[in-house]
Amino acid sequence: MRGTGSPGLCLRFQGLRLGALPVPSTPGVACRGVTRTVQWICLIYFAYVNLPSFFFFLPVFCVDNSGVGFSPAAASRRERPGVGLGREERAVQSCEQAEVGAEGTEQGQRTRGTRDWVFLRGVIGSGLCIFSKFPILDTLLYQYSLNGYPYMLQHGDWFCGKSVGLAVIKISGIVFNVYVTHLHAEYCREKDAYLPHRVVQAWELLQFIRHTSKAADVVLLGGDLNMHPQDVGIRLLRCWTGLRDAFTETKRFEGCEDGCTLIPSNRFTVKSELQPFPLGIRIDYILYKAGSSFTVKCEELQTTTGTAPGTDIPYSDHEAVMATLHVQRTGQAAGVTPGTAVPALVEVLSEARTEVRVGLLAARRQRYSSGRMALLALLLLLLQAAAALGALAGLADGQPFPKLSFALLAFLALGVLLLATGLHLFHTIEVKMLQGTEEQMRMALGVLQERPGRS
């Protein structure tokens, strides 16, 4: 492994989005008891209502040179049509043997307990998973502070508790920090109400990576970032972390044109949303970065191009992305990561800060209007109470309102009061979060402008 001329380590990093199968509570047992029909109903239903986080993003590690990989997707392929990639045939068998304990080798036993990991978060799970053939040494989950609105039930992102998961994996003495994430979806590009939230998520993601990856030899990030390659969030993320995009860096590419992962020909995608992009869009990424004494090169990048072999059903609503990375120890600790120039950092950060500010203004408006609504409802309730007390004290002749309408109105006012108060609280939290991020960005800009080098 040492020396410049050594072959290095060749790794396969595979990013999948699987269809609507609940995260298995015991790792390694991939919903074996669920019948085919139930799975199909789930798959079609959830693809239809577009609950994006109910789809898994599964980055899977496979070592190419040993020929023994691990693909949980393929592990239960026989029971799950449309899931599992044909190329992993041998990997599958090895994995299944290890899983049932038939393989008695040391490797099999060593990796048994720590081979895979499931991240849980939110009401219906975070939808994040990292499966690894190699022992996972440590994990951490960071939940983004903003993630849509609970009352946007038709989108449902809020319930999924969008997070970034980290697994520390040691392969041949090299420490890999593998991050997996899923950012808030973009439902309407022209009038994207979730853009500030996504920018905040990108900021928190880059902060989390920077703070937790200092002891890592190689950093890998895979995920559905829900951002086009030129969007402000992804530029911010790449500039600040120094992560490189496997698609732009790869030597060989095979798959959909322009590396698109959300393509119109997929039967689960919403065609109207993709009208401005006839080729589709690229929103699923594999990004990587080497530590000071390593180099990482992307040898090959692949995406799936439609349906699973022998069936007309796609693997998921997004195309899977697979990268083959070549990791090499350089021997000397040198600053391999190219530092982005300070003016570029300042520019992208200012742009991101503007987006956060726009979001802050909108959140303040919503907080104000929900507060006003709560006050009005309270006033109405107080008026009604006064009227009722007046009637009881015999101040009014007869009964000014029919009892039923009076009670209905009171209940309506109470309902509005509760709802508006809840909204007010929620938007207050949103304002705090946006303010906090804006403040952090301001501080980062200050640090940048004070010093000509990167911190």
Place this chain on the structure above:
Amino acid sequence: MRGTGSPGLCLRFQGLRLGALPVPSTPGVACRGVTRTVQWICLIYFAYVNLPSFFFFLPVFCVDNSGVGFSPAAASRRERPGVGLGREERAVQSCEQAEVGAEGTEQGQRTRGTRDWVFLRGVIGSGLCIFSKFPILDTLLYQYSLNGYPYMLQHGDWFCGKSVGLAVIKISGIVFNVYVTHLHAEYCREKDAYLPHRVVQAWELLQFIRHTSKAADVVLLGGDLNMHPQDVGIRLLRCWTGLRDAFTETKRFEGCEDGCTLIPSNRFTVKSELQPFPLGIRIDYILYKAGSSFTVKCEELQTTTGTAPGTDIPYSDHEAVMATLHVQRTGQAAGVTPGTAVPALVEVLSEARTEVRVGLLAARRQRYSSGRMALLALLLLLLQAAAALGALAGLADGQPFPKLSFALLAFLALGVLLLATGLHLFHTIEVKMLQGTEEQMRMALGVLQERPGRS
């Protein structure tokens, strides 16, 4: 600074809990516009209703040997009675000059933009603050996944968004990772419903520290941990991170007996809660750890012992803690941090896991009962709808119920349905979080039992 015989760096780390003043939105401007009366009303009201997170925990750095410190608490002492420590007289003046820009030195200008930082989180703020005389290079905030229940309004912890804040500070070329946190309060030691939440928070805190402190030379943690020194959470935290308790390690101690920070003689404490502990309890800590080529020693630890000078009002409901730490570069990279023995780690982790499991059972029970309540309310609503339809279709003779009672019952059922559904969702999230932590602990135990050394 190099060499074994060098004097090293002597730092003052000061942990305060200040009274109920809202977190200032612009750092450095500590509520100058708020009048004394309003402050007093706030202070007494919030101490009375025991909203613990509305109190600040302010760790303040002062360099002893230069004689120039920074104490924001004291900075506005003239406007805030009962806040500010008399010993920081000189520090105050320097700070105020730097703040108003009168001090034109390079040091003053360099620290101007990055001198202090405010963490915001939750509806009424996280209550966390780090003020530093030295430039803060970077910050990160991690919100705990569990933090009490929103319907426990009398405790209010949920609304405060308990978090851990990190500030990376460079002093004389040494990288300090300063963490500040506030865990969920303990309201009843015998029947502590929040114990599983606090254990989860302690687990997340130690995970966060371990993952983010790998590049740090010195790690400092200050905060109101709301745990007695022998509680499972604090043992877990200390065992897994290798953090040392300034109180047990200090050469000199001055202050309340046994280092207590919540003492019965403080007028803001609830006397009945402290009856089993006549001396008080120690729940505010300063913990520290040195990196591989540094040593840290606690030279002196102090707590305040009651009221502020010249007044009969205490600084806060807790006593402030101040530690003087001596940081020295050892020259060689040696494993200075004493590794806890694996059996001890396994024991404390198993104990913590049991607590999480107890919490999981309780959360499942609550999820079940709220789900059943929601179902019953739904059934009642459906029955009412059937009865109403029956009456409309003329199936029933006359009217079985008076209209008003019928409408009231329907609204009641609807209210119960909404409330119970909300509770069910909340407890589902709680179950997921506890499950996730339990799973992480299971994995950590597996890793420990596989290997005799620490990961």
